[in-house]
Every structure is written in structure tokens, then in C-alpha cells.
Amino acid sequence: MLENGEIIDLAFEEILCEAGDRVDHVYFPINGFISMVAPLDGDVALEVGLVGDEGMVGIALVLGVEVSPLRALVQGAGRALRVDAAAFRRVLAESPTLQQALHRYTYVLMSQLAQTAACTRFHLVEERLARWLLMTQDRAHADVFHITHQFLGYMLGVRRVGITKAATALQNRELIHYTRGDITVLDRVGLKQAACECYLADRNVYEKYLG
Amino acid sequence: MLENGEIIDLAFEEILCEAGDRVDHVYFPINGFISMVAPLDGDVALEVGLVGDEGMVGIALVLGVEVSPLRALVQGAGRALRVDAAAFRRVLAESPTLQQALHRYTYVLMSQLAQTAACTRFHLVEERLARWLLMTQDRAHADVFHITHQFLGYMLGVRRVGITKAATALQNRELIHYTRGDITVLDRVGLKQAACECYLADRNVYEKYLG
DNA sequence: AGGCATCTGTGCGTTGTCGTACATAGAAGC
DNA sequence: GCTTCTATGTACGACAACGCACAGATGCCT
Numbered sequence: 107m108l109e110n111g112e113i114i115d116l117a118f119e120e121i122l123c124e125a126g127d128r129v130d131h132v133y134f135p136i137n138g139f140i141s142m143v144a145p146l147d148g149d150v151a152l153e154v155g156l157v158g159d160e161g162m163v164g165i166a167l168v169l170g171v172e173v174s175p176l177r178a179l180v181q182g183a184g185r186a187l188r189v190d191a192a193a194f195r196r197v198l199a200e201s202p203t204l205q206q207a208l209h210r211y212t213y214v215l216m217s218q219l220a221q222t223a224a225c226t227r228f229h230l231v232e233e234r235l236a237r238w239l240l241m242t243q244d245r246a247h248a249d250v251f252h253i254t255h256q257f258l259g260y261m262l263g264v265r266r267v268g269i270t271k272a273a274t275a276l277q278n279r280e281l282i283h284y285t286r287g288d289i290t291v292l293d294r295v296g297l298k299q300a301a302c303e304c305y306l307a308d309r310n311v312y313e314k315y316l317g
Numbered sequence: 318m319l320e321n322g323e324i325i326d327l328a329f330e331e332i333l334c335e336a337g338d339r340v341d342h343v344y345f346p347i348n349g350f351i352s353m354v355a356p357l358d359g360d361v362a363l364e365v366g367l368v369g370d371e372g373m374v375g376i377a378l379v380l381g382v383e384v385s386p387l388r389a390l391v392q393g394a395g396r397a398l399r400v401d402a403a404a405f406r407r408v409l410a411e412s413p414t415l416q417q418a419l420h421r422y423t424y425v426l427m428s429q430l431a432q433t434a435a436c437t438r439f440h441l442v443e444e445r446l447a448r449w450l451l452m453t454q455d456r457a458h459a460d461v462f463h464i465t466h467q468f469l470g471y472m473l474g475v476r477r478v479g480i481t482k483a484a485t486a487l488q489n490r491e492l493i494h495y496t497r498g499d500i501t502v503l504d505r506v507g508l509k510q511a512a513c514e515c516y517l518a519d520r521n522v523y524e525k526y527l528g
Numbered sequence: 529a530g531g532c533a534t535c536t537g538t539g540c541g542t543t544g545t546c547g548t549a550c551a552t553a554g555a556a557g558c
Numbered sequence: 559g560c561t562t563c564t565a566t567g568t569a570c571g572a573c574a575a576c577g578c579a580c581a582g583a584t585g586c587c588t
Contacts, residue, residue, distance in 0.1 A: 286584060533584105
């Protein structure tokens with residue numbers, strides 16, 4: 107696949123693909139990570155999946171559709187392998203191994219979608235925030251990453267103030283620390299306890315089928 | 318496919334497959350329809366997809382995984398074509414056409430998952446109920462179907478009383494009528510106006526890729 | 529150093545839904 | 559007809575999250 111693509115830089119908040127748009131490229135994150143966002147009418151949206159170096163942006167092409175159902179938004183700046191849609195289709199058609207791997211990844215992503223749907227409905231903001239931080243930490247491969255409360259609110263589908271409140275609570279419990287968008291995970295174990303079961307559920311599915 | 322399977326009857330509330338269980342059979346609904354439900358710990362759950370004669374239960378097999386990520390629950394009694402997992406895999410491997418069709422269906426189902434996630438987060442119970450009734454009517458191919466408030470609450474992830482309140486409002490607006498579980502859609506156009514945009518969004522995706 | 533934009537913290541009344549409890553009403557069986 | 563079960567209607571306090579407004583606080587730029 108490498109010879110068919112190029113290594114590019116992903117800029118924070120860059121939109122790789124809008125929901126409903128043609129998929130011109132697929133992306134395999136190397137050290138960046140990307141939010142898959144379901145937008146609704148009227149500028150509201152909800153993050154329904156997170157893609158790091160375990161996955162790929164542009165799953166629609168694997169399913170033979172050339173339009174993305176979701177918005178792909180760069181959450182963590184970094185590098186990725188970008189492959190042209192036509193080239194990707196060609197390589198995919200010739201490699202049953204790649205097909206199989208991406209089928210499995212599609213399955214994992216679907217599981218994540220479903221889990222997130224239920225999680226968003228039933229769990230508290232603070233639990234969901236803890237889950238988000240853990241998922242992000244896994245994909246950032248670092249204890250520190252950058253994101254403002256405003257942006258987090260957008261991801262979790264809550265007000266900025268809702269994040270501030272939840273984040274303050276987590277900080278008071280000394281699980282995280284943040285200043286002006288720089289978030290540090292201080293106590294990963296404690297954060298897992300603060301998170302809902304969904305983090306582990308996702309992780310189990312991931313390890314079972316991609317690990 | 319017909320020669321590899323058998324026509325069976327689906328009973329109301331029958332569970333075809335539990336989340337996390339092996340997929341032993343796939344089902345192609347003929348006039349019944351099935352809820353795909355994401356369960357969480359502690360007996361709560363959320364319906365994230367609805368499968369009628371446009372689709373199939375057991376998508377995991379299409380993706381090369383033999384475990385279902387969701388619970389498949391019969392919502393509307395009726396008949397379906399049931400095919401053994403091994404036979405299905407065999408037929409699938411030999412038919413690129415079938416593969417392509419089921420890939421597209423997987424895409425539509427994924428879109429539905431994402432739409433439902435955002436819908437569940439942002440829209441009111443009454444709007445969501447209206448959407449659910451329309452989606453169900455499409456799959457029941459009838460203006461009348463059977464479901465109690467209790468069961469609806471389970472599907473939409475709200476209390477029984479929440480459904481009663483929303484359903485009463487819709488009935489007062491003469492959009493629906495119901496008595497003891499028998500729901501009749503009186504005014505489909507009005508119901509569309511009462512529903513959130515998600516109904517049309519789903520429908521557009523469906524028609525674009527499966528229509 | 530001063531000015532400005534961005535990020536975070538706090539207060540307050542509102543709202544949609546929750547949990548629980550209890551009341552009515554239709555259907556089914558004896 | 560009477561009981562019993564199931565389905566629906568209503569009430570009320572609790573609470574998470576909302577919308578809005580404004581006050582610090584930190585970092586950047588001139």
C-alpha cells in the first residue's frame with residue numbers, strides 16, 4: 107500500500123471528508139487520530155467513532171460506496187498515509203488479505219458506533235468524558251494531548267460548561283490535569299474507574315478482532 | 318439462496334441472536350421485521366437499527382466475523398428466510414453480486430447506526446417516537462401494527478411513561494390511534510412533520526444505495 | 529507593558545426526563 | 559358477573575443538562 111500513497115501531515119481540526127461528500131482519499135493514521143462525527147441539521151453533531159493507527163478513514167470504499175456517511179475531523183495532529191481512492195480500490199481488489207483485515211475493522215467500527223449510541227443515551231457526562239480521554243490516550247500514544255472544553259463539548263454533544271464541570275470534577279479527583287487545552291492523564295487506573303463500562307467493552311472488541 | 322435455507326416463522330419478541338453470541342443463522346425477513354439492539358450492563362438497551370425485507374440479520378458474517386455485536390429481537394412477527402451460517406458463507410464466497418449487495422446494505426445499516434446515535438442524543442421523545450412509527454410502518458407494509466408502550470420505551474431507551482406521554486400527544490393531534498398495543502397510523506404526512514429529520518435522512522440513504 | 533483573544537469557572541432559572549406510585553380501563557378466564 | 563391480568567393515564571418531587579450571562583485567568587501580539 108505504501109507505494110500507492112504518500113505520507114502527509116494532518117492538521118488539528120482539519121476536515122478530511124465531510125458527511126455526504128465523495129471519498130477522494132483514504133487515510134491510515136500513523137500517529138495522528140481522527141474523529142468520526144455524525145452531524146445533524148443545525149450545527150449540532152456527535153462523535154460516534156475515533157480512528158487511530160488501528161484503523162482507517164474512508165470505510166465506505168471498503169463497502170463499495172463512494173460517499174462518506176460521516177464527517178472525518180482531525181482530532182490529534184500527526185502523520186498519516188494517504189491513498190487515492192482509485193488506487194485504494196485497485197489494491198483492495200487484488201488483496202484478499204487486506205479485504206479481510208478491513209472487513210474486521212469495519213466490524214469493530216460498527217460495534218463502536220452501537221456502543222457509543224447507547225453510552226450517549228444512558229451515561230453521565232463525567233463518565234463519558236473519562237471514556238473519551240482513555241480512548242484518546244490510547245490513540246495518541248501519550249499522556250498529554252491538546253483539546254479545549256469547547257471542542258470536547260462538540261464531540262460529546264454537550265455544552266462547553268458541561269465539560270468544564272465534568273473536567274473540574276475529574277481534576278479534583280486528581281485523575282487528570284489541564285490548562286488551556288493541554289490535558290494530562292495523571293491516573294489512568296482511576297480514570298478507568300471513573301469511566302463507564304463502554305471503554306472496556308470497546309477495548310475488548312478491539313483486542314478480540316484486531317489485537 | 319433459497320435452496321440453502323428455509324422459510325420460518327418469526328414470533329413476536331423472539332430473540333434471534335444475543336449480542337456477543339455466535340451467529341448460527343442469517344435471516345432475510347420477508348414480512349416480519351427485526352430490531353437491532355445495543356445492550357448495556359444492567360438491563361438497559363437501545364434500539365440502533367431496524368431490519369425489514371430490505372435487509373438481513375447477521376451482518377457480522379459479511380464482515381468475516383462470527384459473533385454478533387448486537388441483539389436481534391423480533392419486532393414484527395412474520396416470515397423470513399433462514400440460512401445456516403456455513404451455507405451462507407459458502408454462497409457468499411461464490412457470489413460477488415451478493416457480496417456487493419450486502420456490502421451496500423452494511424453501509425446503509427452503519428449510516429442508520431450513526432444517525433440514531435445523534436438522534437437519540439438531541440431529539441425529543443415525541444419526535445423520536447414519530448420517527449420510529451414511520452420506520453416501522455415502512456417495514457410492516459401496513460398502517461397497523463402491535464407494540465405496547467412498555468416495549469416502545471425499551472426500544473427508545475425511555476420510561477414507559479415517557480412513551481405514554483408522547484403517544485398521547487400524537488394521538489391528540491390525530492396522527493395515530495392506539496388501544497392496548499394496537500397502533501394505527503392515521504396521518505402519515507402529519508407524522509413526518511412530527512418526526513425529526515432523521516427519518517428522511519435514513520430514507521434518503523436507503524433509496525440512494527438500495528432503492 | 530498594555531491590549532486582546534482565548535480558555536476556564538460560576539451562577540441562576542428552565543426544561544426534559546427520571547423514578548415511583550397509584551388510578552383507571554379494556555380483555556380474558558372462571 | 560366477577561376476578562385477574564395487562565395496558566394506559568396521571569401526579570409529583572428529583573435531577574442532569576440546558577441556555578445564557580458574566581467574571582477571572584492565561585497566553586499572545588504589538
